[in-house]
Amino acid sequence: MTTVFARHCASRTALEEIGSKWGILALLALGEGAYRFNALRRRVDGVSERMLSQTLQTLERDGLVTREVHSTIPPRVEYSLTGLGEKVADSLRGLADLLEGSVAEMSAARERYDARGD
């Protein structure tokens, strides 16, 4: 039985890889559809070429993302989600929707916390 709580469990490693900032954002973007590298980089605001490339390799290795090379001239390389990747992206989309809808509540909480000054 694997559990995300245990230091050496495979599901915890996966959680760390997916839970990285760029992992989450790349999966969310690919949840919208297939992307070419540069378009994906524009969608994930602020990511460097190197970080996005590393992130996609990790996600491809984990079986969440597929990299497809179309033999056109010049070759077209597209990234998309696998079946498992879709499920993970759906789950992350739920989290992102929740956070996007809770910004005011969280911002009010931060103001209260900072005003306490303890």
Next chain:
Amino acid sequence: MTTVFARHCASRTALEEIGSKWGILALLALGEGAYRFNALRRRVDGVSERMLSQTLQTLERDGLVTREVHSTIPPRVEYSLTGLGEKVADSLRGLADLLEGSVAEMSAARERYDARGD
């Protein structure tokens, strides 16, 4: 309209804080019920005292976690989730269940990837 994709949006900051390894694991643990600091530290295998303390402060400031001091001798300090924290933890539990159930699939994907050697 806030979006996790935009670099300076509040929901992206929240996603980064919650999506941090210890943020996810602390929220998942507190989803099981209230914890005292040391018990929580044992549950979240591998976290240092300092990292857990910082993580809890961030989550408290974001309005996801409540810190309650009971005036016993010695004082008992308990951490639990707020209403918003419960919602976020539920969402993360869905993700963790998915990953815990996909360990074999992900491990097979990694072996295929590494065998390609490209």
